[in-house]
Amino acid sequence: MTTAATTRSATVLDINGKRLSPVAIRRGMVVNMAAGALGQSWFALALGMPLIMFMERVGAAGVVIGLMAMVQSLAMVMQIPSALVAERVASRKKFWFWVLIPHRLLWFAPVFLALHFGRDPRVGWFLLAVVTISSMLASAGTASWYSWMMDLIPERVRGRFWSIRQSVVMLANLLSMVIAGWLLDAEWGGKDSSETMVGFALVYLLAATFGCADILLHTTVPEPQRRRVNLTGKVLASLREPFRNRDFLWVTLAFGMWNFSLGFARFGEVYLKRECGAKYSDLSALFISTALGCVVASYVWSRIMDRIGNRTACMLMFVVAPVFALAWWLAPAGDVALAFLPGQPVVPKIIVVLFAGNFFAAAFYSCTGLVQITLCSATTTPENRTLAMALHWTVVGLMGALGPVLGGVVMDLWEQTDFGLLLPFGLPFSYQHVLVLLHMLICWLIALPLLRKVQKGHGELPVSTFMGNPLRVMGVIQNIMLFSGAVSAKERARAVTQAGTLRLSYAVDDLREKLDDPSMLVRQNAVAALGRIGTDAAVQVLLDKLADPDSDLAPAIARALRSSRQPGVVDALLAKMKVGDQETIREIALTLGCLGDRRAADALLETLRSSDNPQLLSSSGEALASLDEETAVFEILARMRSSGNPVLRRSLAVAAGDLLGGRGRFYALLVQEEKEPSGSAFAECLSDLRSFLKKAGTDAAARRRCAECLEQFEDAYANGELRQAGEMLISGGILLASLHLGLTAVTDRDVLLDMLICRDSHLGVGVWLCNMLVIDGGALDVVYILLVLHFFRQWCLRRQGLLRGG
Structure with missing residues (x-):
């Protein structure tokens, strides 16, 4: 469709073919609300509590009161012929006016009935006739009014318009009931309200006046051209359709x-x-x-x-x-x-x-x-x-x-x-x-x-969503209202966050839209919320956005997917890892580690080998440790030794410690040692080594030498002499291993190390660590010593089958 055609299709014309401006439409909607308030006042005064009380006052029987309500319902049958007529007349507004104005004028009749007949039971039947005729005329105008309003009110604001209009008309209803109660309970001419009908006469005088004012005010609302409707078919067929x-x-x-x-x-x-x-x-x-x-x-x-x-x-x-x-x-x-x-x-x-x-x-x-x-x-x-x-x-x-x-x-x-x-x-x-x-x-x-x-x-939400925990129900309602009413980034971000906290699966479509919100805060909160919801639909939304080359949410999406186990997540992350920036790769590496899929090992190893970015090295090392990729320990230790960044060294040391002796144990040792140097955690490591030493081998002299090395290591470490501490730890560890494997007779250290590796391949990593301590002894970091200590402790515990570490 061309631009001109689109403009023409969106233009609203009045009944005379002239363009209705947005200002005119808005003015008509406001007038409609004002007229609706008058109409609701008529309804409240004429058909609300005063009508039932009028019938009760004159002594009408219950059947008559029931008939009064029945005829109002039966009168709705007039909508069918009126709908057929309304679609054929030139002006729906004029048709509606001439049908509705007699309907409202009829309500001056109760004023006469109240003042002339008083408390006469026959008034109930006269009033029943008024209600019957009035209801038929009111129903006859409903179809044309509905069609008129639907063409006038823009579709995009209909829900808001009707809700505001209902608030306005109900406020008018409230005020009308206050007036009705006051008029009916007041004393008129010195008589008690139960002895006179003056109060009812005044109520219906007001009702009829308000009702006619509603009709007259409505005539100022513009009438758009009607939408063409095909009524060439048979009436019965149209009714059955x-x-x-x-x-x-x-x-x-x-x-x-x-x-x-x-x-x-x-x-x-x-x-x-x-x-x-x-x-x-x-x-x-x-x-x-x-x-x-x-x-x-x-x-x-x-x-x-x-x-x-x-x-x-x-x-x-x-x-x-x-x-x-x-x-x-x-x-x-x-x-x-x-x-x-x-x-x-x-x-x-x-x-x-x-x-x-x-x-x-x-x-x-x-x-x-x-x-x-x-x-x-x-x-x-x-x-x-x-x-x-x-x-x-x-x-x-x-x-x-x-x-x-x-x-x-x-x-x-x-x-x-x-x-x-x-x-x-x-x-x-x-x-x-x-x-x-x-x-x-x-x-x-x-x-x-x-x-x-x-x-x-x-x-659509299931009804059960609103039939459970009342607090959760209130949270759901509050979140929906926040979504619909938020106009600031802060309010929208709060609604998005709450949707994730409550894990509202129905909000996935709303959150999808918020991924393109102008506010970065809202976008990132939407990603986090989808991750917390975690349904298949929520994860798919994140994967679709992850594949978008123009999106700036890849790092946040990678974080949000860390607990997702749906098929396709790992493949999508690996594909994004090849083309993502450093921040994206870092977050994807951590997520791949959390997901524990070994298909990610090769990509993570390649990042570890090729990158010089400390954050990428740290994240890929941590991820490889999460995958229990034991072959990666040598790459991790090499990057650890070559790094001059103490933070990166500790991060890589933690990854290596996870691969050498169980997840989280070296981290616990490192943290406790930073809080309390040579404290309980350090002492427990030495205690495990000494406990193993008591049962290792039969060479008493070698056992004594090993014990002396451990004591000297403890003293040197406590005094901050890291080089000496490293040498004693290496000597003690090698002696401990040779005692266990029965190789204390071998005096050549290089030969001994080769034989230890042949007997126990896991010791190869320990030998590597020992060599690092020897090479870097001049500028030794305490993390190296703790890592070697952690390794030998875990090696001893494995041999004993205790595995009681951190």
């Missing part, structure tokens, strides 16, 4: 059962008002708690839903959310004074319990709405998405419509009986507890198994 995708079917049925079970929860306010004596302000407080939970949850879940997978997020909601309904069973009876509030109001204890429980419950229940839209979109095609969404909501609405009706029947039947049962904390067992139990069982036994049938998405 979404269900060909089994995932769409399972999602629809799962949410249908979820909404069906939620219908049982619509009678909690009635129970609290009639059975527990709750005030309207108490009920408003519960809605406020719910709104606060939604605000917090929208911030958290919007950041982690995409990361953990929408199916996993939804299953988690279905598992955890119903647990909070147990608050109805565990709440205590009686009242409590809230001493921390002005006036110390007295409220039922169950209100306090539910206030806390609703906050956390809302954090999980609110997530299902966001996940529901995403799951449905993911299981449909763009060409048929609007109609498919309308179909989904219709089926869900039809299934959910039965819940409130059955709940109302249970409520009416229960009020005609008296079982006289009490819950563990004193509350009487009532219809609300039965409905809560039914909700939990339907969610866990029907809705959850249906949702599990949906195919697992790529990179």
